[in-house]
Amino acid sequence: MITRRSLLKSLAVGTAAAAVPGALLAQTAENIEALTLKGDIRQSVSRWCFGNIPLDELCKICKKLGMVGIDLVSENEWDVVNRNDMIVTMANGPSPSGIGHGFNRREHHDNLVAAFNRLIPIAAEKKIPNLICFSGNRGGISDDEGLENCVIGIKRLMPAAERYGVTIQLELLNSLRDHRDYQADKTPWAAEIVRQVGSERFKLLYDIYHMQIMEGNIISNIREFRNEIGHYHTAGVPGRQDLDDQQEKYYPAIMRAIKETGFTGFVAHEFLPKNGIQSLRDAVILCDV
Numbered sequence: 001m002i003t004r005r006s007l008l009k010s011l012a013v014g015t016a017a018a019a020v021p022g023a024l025l026a027q028t029a030e031n032i033e034a035l036t037l038k039g040d041i042r043q044s045v046s047r048w049c050f051g052n053i054p055l056d057e058l059c060k061i062c063k064k065l066g067m068v069g070i071d072l073v074s075e076n077e078w079d080v081v082n083r084n085d086m087i088v089t090m091a092n093g094p095s096p097s098g099i100g101h102g103f104n105r106r107e108h109h110d111n112l113v114a115a116f117n118r119l120i121p122i123a124a125e126k127k128i129p130n131l132i133c134f135s136g137n138r139g140g141i142s143d144d145e146g147l148e149n150c151v152i153g154i155k156r157l158m159p160a161a162e163r164y165g166v167t168i169q170l171e172l173l174n175s176l177r178d179h180r181d182y183q184a185d186k187t188p189w190a191a192e193i194v195r196q197v198g199s200e201r202f203k204l205l206y207d208i209y210h211m212q213i214m215e216g217n218i219i220s221n222i223r224e225f226r227n228e229i230g231h232y233h234t235a236g237v238p239g240r241q242d243l244d245d246q247q248e249k250y251y252p253a254i255m256r257a258i259k260e261t262g263f264t265g266f267v268a269h270e271f272l273p274k275n276g277i278q279s280l281r282d283a284v285i286l287c288d289v
Contacts, residue, residue: 027053027277029060035281037066037288041255044069044089045280046233046270047077059084061277065284071233071268075119078126089266090169090205090231091123093131099173102136103153104146104183113156116168120157124164130231130266132205133157133168135184146183151196161201169231170194171205174213185214187221191228203230209270212237212249219257226261234283235271242271242279243286255289 037043047070050058055077059070069087081088094115095101101108116131123131135150154168161168170193175185184190190204206229208218215221222229236247243251258267267287273279 027061028057029064032061032064032277032281034064035066035284037284039066039288040259041287041289042069042089042264042266043067043284043287044071044087044266044268046071046268047073049270049272050277050280055080056084059086062086062280065281066288067284069266071266071270072132075122078123078128082126087266088126088128089268090130090132091119091128093133093168094119095134099134099179099182100137100139102134102183103150104136104138104141106149106152108136109149109153109156112153116157117160120160120164120166123166128166130167130169133170134173135170135182135190137179137181138183139181141183143183143189147189147193147196150184150193154193154197154202155199158197158199158201162199165201167201167203167230169203169205171233172207172211172214174210176213178210178213185210187211187215187225191225194228204228205231205233207233207235207270208249208254209233209235209237209240218249218254222254222257223261226263229263231265232258232263232267233270234267234287235269240270240272242274243269243283244274251283251286252289255287259289 044067045062059081069089070081071090072092073081073088074092078088157168170184170190172184172190173179173182175182194202194204212218234243236243237249269283
């Protein structure tokens, strides 16, 4: 199973094409039929899921599919997205020691704050609305202590985030399968961080795949935590593949629930496609409610 972490490592050293199934190869915008969408759900796709396709070409493909941007793009590729008149809907933030080292430990704060404070004004200059961040793994820290530490550390980012108009988004991940021991693995816990930070420039990245694994109750939680959620990720459960009838969630109903909350942010597809761009096309149509 290809994961975000393994593919991002491949991208960093230029070997992503070797890591991605052949079904994803040799797909270009020229043979993609354009879609006309309602557009009430502003859709994008995570870069790593199509990491073998040159980003310039992926932007052109996604534009023809009616999508507005590319998600989880690193700093060295932001300009590529911008020159294609697309949005970096969620930029990779600094995580020098990986997802497991985040704001839940005070000893990480100084390095993280310095790295974010460098990146935030650059993101603003590139018209990037969102930067991702992580809680880090528990490593024996209680949820109460981890929450307190996250609030303290993330509050230090808010002056720069508010000044430059960039939203920091904490991703919810499952700790049962993909990210063992990760602390921000439940919506109520992470939502309390948002409330205590108390800034419109800090929200939750609600990953539907991860939260289906951890807690289910997706539509009710979307409604209950509508004010704390700033971004969504999709993928099928189990397996993180297509949003098809082989997985356990009905995405049109989920998208309608998101729409009914008045959500104006982005929904980014973050699944491993069975049939390359055709899988992405099917997902875009399915979620255009």
